[in-house]
Amino acid sequence: MTSLAHPHLSGLGRNPAAPHDVLVRLAAHAAGRDGISLRPGRLADSVVDALLTHGDDSTAVRLHGDRISASMRARIAEHPDPAIRDAYPDFVRGMVEREVTIGIGALEEAYGQPRTALVGAPSPSLRAAVARAWFDRPLAVQAALLADPDPQVRAAATEHRQPGVPPEWRERCLADPDPAVRVNVARYVPLTSEQFAQLMRSGDEELNQAVAENPHLSAEMAERLMGIDDPLVRVAVAQSRHVDAATRDRLYALVEAERAAGSIAAQVALSWNFTEPDWLREAPLDERMSYLDCRHTxxxxxxxxxxxxxxEAWRRLDNDPDLAVRRAAARRPDTPPDVLETLVRRHGDVSHIRPPLVDHPNFPRHVLRSFLHEPDPHVRYVALQDTDLPVQGLRQLAAAAEPFLRRGVARHPNLTDDLLEQLLWDPDPQVADDAAAHSALRPTRMYRILIAAGL
Incomplete structure (x- = not known):
């Protein structure tokens, strides 16, 4: 991550053009080691050797797998300091004990055994970790996990819909003495009328919420859930395929009234609930079209x-009052160029949804540099998607008050030496870090950075 005190060193550690001798010298400084830890790809043996010489167990924990050579892995395995030798395995074991999901490959490397052996490990925490990480496990392995004597393992095995719970195991899982198992399974397996009735008799709030999210509920089940006084249940039922428009409106109105009265639970149900009526995607076209005017976003x-x-449907969705709806519609393959340009010019793009709209095949990329003149800085940022943006435009953005714009310039491929030097001395450490990480930074400038830091 960016070093607030030494951003040039942390950025230089990430620089893909940094020579090996630069990285070796950087390894003597904590900020440099942090930057090197974020570099993609394999590290040269000389760099790993320097990291082991100057670093500690927090450095060694990042030295594993294909990131280092086989000879370096052997050296770490034989290191005289147990803190260095066991850094990565201890890190993985700590994640396992804290029930933090970690990749199956990491588990195999840290414990030195294949997943087929780990799934039968003596430690229930490790068996649970394998259940959370081995997504494509065979059904025979899944059955063993469902029968595990430890509840945390059974809960981990039922957490996701895949590989799922075989029909012959559903009754047993729904009656499991561990509430987490019952909640997990009630959320996605098809329920018989008897199973549904049994779950409802429990009166458990979390179990009610899980059942309400189940996509396989019948109309009778959905009707029974309507009487439960819980905003999350009401919103889930309102999204059911079995609910008519009037009932849906009534359920949403009840929750909206609770939110207006200050209910945090209602606020969560309406604003932080990520369930969606996924069934609508598979409904007949005529039925789907009836939701064009649905008042619920x-x-x-x-x-x-x-x-x-x-x-006609696309025309209306492209003009929907909700921005999220318009952005979802714009991701169809044949979105008109003017629709894409208008949407991005008015609201900018979003970085957390990939690919961005400017990468849509129909986006008119020749207009990107015209975004430089937009008043909204988030829209101006889109101009940086033009890899041939003229230096004059880069200078304009490099002088912006917003650090995120200057960071974007510091990562642009058209950066000139003088602009790069300007951004290296930017008052925002993240801008300076990104400038130091730019592959256009000349080796002579890299060495001056090292000398200035006493390296």
Whole structure:
């Protein structure tokens, strides 16, 4: 991560053009080691040797797998300091004990055994970790996990819909003495009327919420859930395929009234609930089209994620009052260029949804540099997607008050030496870090950075 006190060193550690001798010298400084830890790809043996010489167990924990050579792995395995020797295995074991999900490959490396052996390990925490990480495990392995004597293992095995719970195991899992197992399974397996009734008799709030999210509920089950006084249940039932428009409106109105009265649970149900009426994507076209005017945004957003709607539907979704709906609609393969440009010019792009809209095949990339003149800085940032943006435009953005714009310039491939030098001395450490990480930074400048730091 960026060193607030030494951003040039942390950035230089990430620089893909940094020669090996630069990295070796950087390894003598904590900020340099932090930067090197973020470099992709394999590290040269000389760099690993320097990291082991100057670093500690927090450095060694990042030296594992394909990131280092086989000879360096052997050296770490034989290191005289147990803190160095066991740094990565101890880190993984700590994650296992804290029930933090970690990749199956990491488990195999840290414990030195294949997943087929780890799934039968004496430690229930390790067996549970394997259940959370081995997503494509065979059904025979899943059955063994479902029968595990430890509840944390059974809970981990039922956490996700895949590989799922075989029909012959559903009754047993739904009656499991551990509440986490019952909640997990009630959320996604098809329920018989008897199983549903048994779950409802429990009166457990979390179990009610899980059942309400189940996509396989019948109309009778959905009707029974309507009487439960819980905002999360009401919103889940409102999204059911079995609920008519009037009932849906009534359920949402109840929750909205609770939110207006200050209910945190209602606020969570309406604003932080990530369930969606996924069934709508598979419904017949005529049924889906009836939701074009639905007053509840989540239905229009799911509709906009379909790809077979008629032109009139796209016209209306492209002009939907909700921005999330318009962005979902814009991701269809044949979105008109003017729709894409207008959407991005008014609201910018979003970095957390990949690929960005400017990478859509129909986006008119020749207009990108015109975004330089937009008043909204988040929209101006889009101009940086033009890899041939003229230096004059880069200078304009490099002088912006917003650090995120200057950071974008510091990562741009067209950066000139003088602009790079300017950004190296930016008052924002993240800007300076990104400038030091730029592959255009000349080796002579890298060595001056090292000398200035006494390296």
């Amino acid at each position: 989540t239905f229009r957003r799911v509709l906009a994620s379909c790809r077979d709607l008629p032109e």
